[in-house]
Amino acid sequence: xxxxxxxxxxxxxxxxxxxxxxxxxxPRSFWGMYAGEHTAGTxxxxxxxxxAWGASAFDLIVGLLLGNLLAVLTWxxxxxxxxxxxxxxxxxxxxKICGRNLVTLYNFFNGVLFCFLAxxxxxxxxxxxxxxxxxxxxxxxxxxxxxxxxxWVLVCFVIGxxxxxxxxxxYAFVARVSYIAAPWMFLVFVACGLVVLGRLDTMNLFELIQxxxxxxxxxxxxGIVAFSWFCNAAMHLGMSDMSVLRYARKPGYGWxxxxxxxxxxxxxxxxxxxxxxxxxRQFGVDPATGVPPGPMVFxxxxxxxxxxxxxxxxxxxxxxIYRAGxxxxxxxxxxxxxxxxxxxxAVCTIASIFxxxxxxxxxxxxxxxxxxxxxxxxxxxxxxxxxxxGIVKNYAEKSGTxxxxxxxxxxxxxVAVAMYLYRYHGVFASYLPLPTFVACGVLYIxxxxxxxxxxx
Amino acid sequence: xxxxxxxLALLALVATILPPILFLxxxxxxxxxxxxxxxxSILWFATAPFWLKEND
Numbered sequence: 001x002x003x004x005x006x007x008x009x010x011x012x013x014x015x016x017x018x019x020x021x022x023x024x025x026x027p028r029s030f031w032g033m034y035a036g037e038h039t040a041g042t043x044x045x046x047x048x049x050x051x052a053w054g055a056s057a058f059d060l061i062v063g064l065l066l067g068n069l070l071a072v073l074t075w076x077x078x079x080x081x082x083x084x085x086x087x088x089x090x091x092x093x094x095x096k097i098c099g100r101n102l103v104t105l106y107n108f109f110n111g112v113l114f115c116f117l118a119x120x121x122x123x124x125x126x127x128x129x130x131x132x133x134x135x136x137x138x139x140x141x142x143x144x145x146x147x148x149x150x151x152w153v154l155v156c157f158v159i160g161x162x163x164x165x166x167x168x169x170x171y172a173f174v175a176r177v178s179y180i181a182a183p184w185m186f187l188v189f190v191a192c193g194l195v196v197l198g199r200l201d202t203m204n205l206f207e208l209i210q211x212x213x214x215x216x217x218x219x220x221x222x223g224i225v226a227f228s229w230f231c232n233a234a235m236h237l238g239m240s241d242m243s244v245l246r247y248a249r250k251p252g253y254g255w256x257x258x259x260x261x262x263x264x265x266x267x268x269x270x271x272x273x274x275x276x277x278x279x280x281r282q283f284g285v286d287p288a289t290g291v292p293p294g295p296m297v298f299x300x301x302x303x304x305x306x307x308x309x310x311x312x313x314x315x316x317x318x319x320x321i322y323r324a325g326x327x328x329x330x331x332x333x334x335x336x337x338x339x340x341x342x343x344x345x346a347v348c349t350i351a352s353i354f355x356x357x358x359x360x361x362x363x364x365x366x367x368x369x370x371x372x373x374x375x376x377x378x379x380x381x382x383x384x385x386x387x388x389x390g391i392v393k394n395y396a397e398k399s400g401t402x403x404x405x406x407x408x409x410x411x412x413x414x415v416a417v418a419m420y421l422y423r424y425h426g427v428f429a430s431y432l433p434l435p436t437f438v439a440c441g442v443l444y445i446x447x448x449x450x451x452x453x454x455x456x
Numbered sequence: 457x458x459x460x461x462x463x464l465a466l467l468a469l470v471a472t473i474l475p476p477i478l479f480l481x482x483x484x485x486x487x488x489x490x491x492x493x494x495x496x497s498i499l500w501f502a503t504a505p506f507w508l509k510e511n512d
Contacts, residue, residue, distance in 0.1 A: 176505075179508065180501070180504045180505055180508055181501075183469060183504075184468075184469065184472060184497065184500045184501075184504070187469060187472045187473045188472065188493075188497075190473060190476075191473060191475075191476040191493065194476040194477060194479070194480045195476050195479060195486075195489075197480055198476070198479045198480035198481075198482070301476070301489075301493055302491070302493060302494060303490070303494045303497075304472065304490070304493040304496070304497040305493075307494075307497055308497075
């Protein structure tokens with residue numbers, strides 16, 4: 001059986017039914033999956049971006065600890081609880097509540113945002129591929145939103161195209177590479193941090209990580225907490241990880257998210273941040289302008305580091321392209337998975353040539369969570385509160401409707417308000433997922449009582 | 457192959473993290489550190505697929 005056939009079979013298993021007892025998995029696969037998924041190419045960007053935003057050492061070290069802990073608690077007590085009781089994919093559960101047509105709208109946003117996220121990961125890999133070519137490829141800085149030249153565009157297109165081909169033909173292979181690469185990648189991240197400490201001849205992180213003199217930090221302690229808590233809001237609050245945790249034997253497997261949060265989103269972020277700290281201190285680089293990951297990692301640990309940046313970007317971009325392809329295919333059931341994945345890859349590749357998505361990653365992940373997380377509130381209300389507040393559980397399934405208007409309004413209205421606050425009042429995007437989630441849940445209850453009053 | 461895969465893979469991980477530790481401790485120069493890390497990385501990808509296959 002080819003990789004594609006294996007994955008086609010695997011991906012189709014229990015897509016429209018509850019996962020049976022025989023298919024449940026032990027804890028090890030979840031610990032490994034979370035560790036691998038959250039030690040990614042984007043970690044090489046996020047760490048330095050904290051430095052660019054002027055984060056202090058205390059805010060970073062303690063803020064990330066708290067935020068990541070909150071993320072783990074959300075996965076454990078919200079996502080895993082719902083997932084292990086419902087045993088459905090997010091998409092199937094949403095379809096039961098919202099109707100097929102509304103899930104199509106969700107798939108659109110989901111797919112497009114996944115493409116942009118994958119594009120950011122391709123950008124990270126491109127900064128590594130470009131290193132051996134020296135000045136012939138102009139690397140983007142944190143301030144660059146547009147392509148930096150023809151050579152840059154070509155590198156992104158080649159990498160994006162290769163990743164798309166692999167995503168179309170060999171998802172199982174990429175999953176395997178990701179599984180194997182994860183322990184090594186984590187050690188390379190740590191190596192980067194150790195080398196910087198060695199070069200600067202200090203172990204004092206509190207002295208090293210400070211906003212540049214005369215500047216104010218653009219991100220506060222609570223901003224860092226919010227970012228680390230909600231950077232994966234779509235997965236925990238937004239219940240996207242129902243599709244993963246539905247295979248868990250018990251809700252306690254939600255603790256496996258700690259592997260990703262504390263290895264990837266804590267240690268790896270801090271080690272990556274130290275890379276830019278070094279360049280600021282040693283070469284006088286303006287932190288606001290920054291340095292792309294590829295050159296920094298190559299400078300610190302050589303070719304092993306360059307390999308790590310490429311693989312880290314690749315092993316996370318590929319499943320993201322694949323998920324985007326599934327989302328697009330969900331919109332058009334007659335479309336083949338190959339076509340859906342190819343479209344996702346094309347959008348991702350085009351996105352990658354614009355450094356904006358990578359360089360504005362701190363904002364982008366907040367927006368991503370704000371748009372997608374509220375949908376999880378609908379599931380939370382349906383699962384925990386429907387009987388208590390007197391609304392119909394799985395309303396679309398019971399009524400036969402393909403479009404639950406209550407969900408549409410409850411979802412899009414808070415998101416619209418949130419986007420207004422972000423765009424016109426400068427609210428940090430990571431502050432928005434939680435209030436949007438809560439508002440969506442409350443609105444869904446109110447609107448369901450008004451609009452979905454008849455019990456089918 | 458399987459019997460030697462695990463110790464070699466673990467050696468590869470040691471070769472990835474020990475050199476930077478030694479560099480930090482000023483017991484290894486930067487040049488050798490980078491080359492040993494590269495060798496460890498190559499060894500890891502050569503052996504880990506056989507070791508981790510056993511643990512799947």
